[in-house]
Amino acid sequence: MIDPGVFEESERTLPDATGRLYVQVGAMNLERSGQLPDVKLAYQTWGQPDPGRAILVCHAISGDSNATAWWPRLVGPGKAIDTDHWWVICSNVLGGCQGSTGPQDGTFPFITIGDMVEAQSRLMDHLGIPEWQLVCGGSMGGMQAIEWARRFPERTNLVWATASALRHSAMQIGFNEVARQAIMRDPRWQGGNYTDRGPTDGLSVARMLGHLTYLSEPAFEAKFGRRLQEGETEVPEARATFAKREVFQVENYLAHQGHKFTERFDARTFIVVSNAIDTYDCAELPRSKARFLFTSFTSDLLYPSWQSQAAHELALASGHDSTWVDIVSPLGHDAFLLDEVRQAAAVQAFLGE
Numbered sequence: 382m383i384d385p386g387v388f389e390e391s392e393r394t395l396p397d398a399t400g401r402l403y404v405q406v407g408a409m410n411l412e413r414s415g416q417l418p419d420v421k422l423a424y425q426t427w428g429q430p431d432p433g434r435a436i437l438v439c440h441a442i443s444g445d446s447n448a449t450a451w452w453p454r455l456v457g458p459g460k461a462i463d464t465d466h467w468w469v470i471c472s473n474v475l476g477g478c479q480g481s482t483g484p485q486d487g488t489f490p491f492i493t494i495g496d497m498v499e500a501q502s503r504l505m506d507h508l509g510i511p512e513w514q515l516v517c518g519g520s521m522g523g524m525q526a527i528e529w530a531r532r533f534p535e536r537t538n539l540v541w542a543t544a545s546a547l548r549h550s551a552m553q554i555g556f557n558e559v560a561r562q563a564i565m566r567d568p569r570w571q572g573g574n575y576t577d578r579g580p581t582d583g584l585s586v587a588r589m590l591g592h593l594t595y596l597s598e599p600a601f602e603a604k605f606g607r608r609l610q611e612g613e614t615e616v617p618e619a620r621a622t623f624a625k626r627e628v629f630q631v632e633n634y635l636a637h638q639g640h641k642f643t644e645r646f647d648a649r650t651f652i653v654v655s656n657a658i659d660t661y662d663c664a665e666l667p668r669s670k671a672r673f674l675f676t677s678f679t680s681d682l683l684y685p686s687w688q689s690q691a692a693h694e695l696a697l698a699s700g701h702d703s704t705w706v707d708i709v710s711p712l713g714h715d716a717f718l719l720d721e722v723r724q725a726a727a728v729q730a731f732l733g734e
Contacts, residue, residue, distance in 0.1 A: 396445045396479055396645060400425050403480060406503030415490035422504050423480025424472035427456070427464035435510045436462060437501065438471040439518030439525035442654050443591075443646060445479035446471050454721035461725035461732075462517070470508065474525075475500040476653045484573065484649035492653060494521075494661040498528045505536070515732065517541035519717035520684065521654070524661050527692065534669030541728060543676040544717035546688035547695060548662040553683065556594055557655040560587035564648045573649050584648040585639030592638050597680040597713035605631040615640055663692075666699040673703040674731045676717070676724055683714040704731070 401423050409417045425446045428434075438448040438456060448456045448471035449464075456462045462469060473481040474497045476489070481500075483489065505513070516529040516537055523545020529537045546553075567583030569575055610616075610628040615636040673696040677689035686707045693705035706727045710716040717724070 397447055397450055398480070401446060401480055402426070404504060404507050406500055406507065409475075409496065409499060409503075411490055412493045412495045412499075413491050417475075417482060417490070420475060420482045420500055420503070421480070422472045422475070422482070422500055423477075424470060424504055426468065426470050426508075428466070428468045430508075431468045432508070432510045433514075434467050435508070435513055436467045436469045436515045436517070437505075437513050437526075437529070438462065438469060439501075439516065439522035440471065440474065441518070441520035441522050442651070442658065443588075443642070444522070445477065446473040452718065454719065455725060455728070461721075461728040462515075467514070470504070470510075472501055472504055474654065476650060476657065478647035478650040483647070484653050485647050489649070489653060491656065493657050494524050494528050495532060497657065498525055498532050501525070501529075502533060502536070512536045512538060515539040515541060517543075517728075518545070519543040520545055520714070521658050524658065524663075527663055527666075528661075530669065530671045530673070531663055531666055534667050534671055537669070537671045539672050539674070539731060541674040541676070541731060542689070542692065543724060544678060544681055544684045544689075544714055545675075545692070546684055547664075547692050549659050550688075554659045556590065556683070557659055560590050561652055561655060563587045563590070564651060567648075570648070573652070578643065580648050581643040584643050584646065584651065585636075587639075587648075587651060588642035588646075589635040589639040592635055594683040595713060595715045597682065597711055599680065599711045600713055601631060603711075605629070605634065663695075666696060666701065668700045671701060672731075672734070673701055674727060675703070675705045676727055677705070677707050678710045678712065678714070678716040678720070679707060680711050681714045681716065 406420045409420050423446050444451050458465045473479040476483045476492050516526045518526045523542030526540050526542045530540045563586040564580050564583035567580030570580040608630045610630050610633040614628045614633045616628050675689040675693045677686040693703050696703035708723045
């Protein structure tokens, strides 16, 4: 039996900027090429400031600096990442659209996961933190956590990457490219040089595709099956002019989620950040004090368990203490946001060590 609450995460609308802070971290020479003359990061913190007890939480592609909003099951007072015990920091990534320097500020170069981590290291210096007790995140956030151990091994004690990977497979790149094409083929894309809300139709379709990969077939079947939508629908009316028919609940759900996404996200950021994910490739990890925890979910279509296993084996081969926990779950990729029991137990044991 799948709890319908699995769809609750998707009900978030506009991010809550309450408590959001900003810092200018200076000019950055980028990993591939180019420079950003003055980078700003938006970030939030929870808990009593203590540089010796700091944890960095890294967000996924559509996340932001408010970790307690998108990860409420794991970050907060008394949770696995206990804000009563740790000083927890989360920043909107470089290239993001929730306060950090990104393509909405003008012409923007190609950036990498490494560039995101470099910007975070500047924030770390600003806050006077010598080393992270834990760097963690899911999906793209897991890639950032892994990159911390590769780029700044002396400043990283524990690394937890959940529902993530060392690199994208051809299928993962393909999913992202279809989403990018949906955006760029929208007439309002205009080469990314729009001044209004831009290609909202394309961005909506990109998000609809994303939702199909975030959950599992059993989750969709339990929630929707072949049930029809009753009452009003958010499926575009244009379809009715060609061949009108009833609307399935799953169609309405996807249309609803696609529309809501356009209210809080920028299409240019999607292009920039998805390119950064696709080009990430961690082939080696330097020897260091870092210990690793990898968690995965058996029904995850987007980041299948074998990718976490591969990351675990690379960590072991590089001389690190590493644990891999494969969690049986029907909730698909979004399980990393929704599982508050088994992930929490693994993380609490990891921190306790």
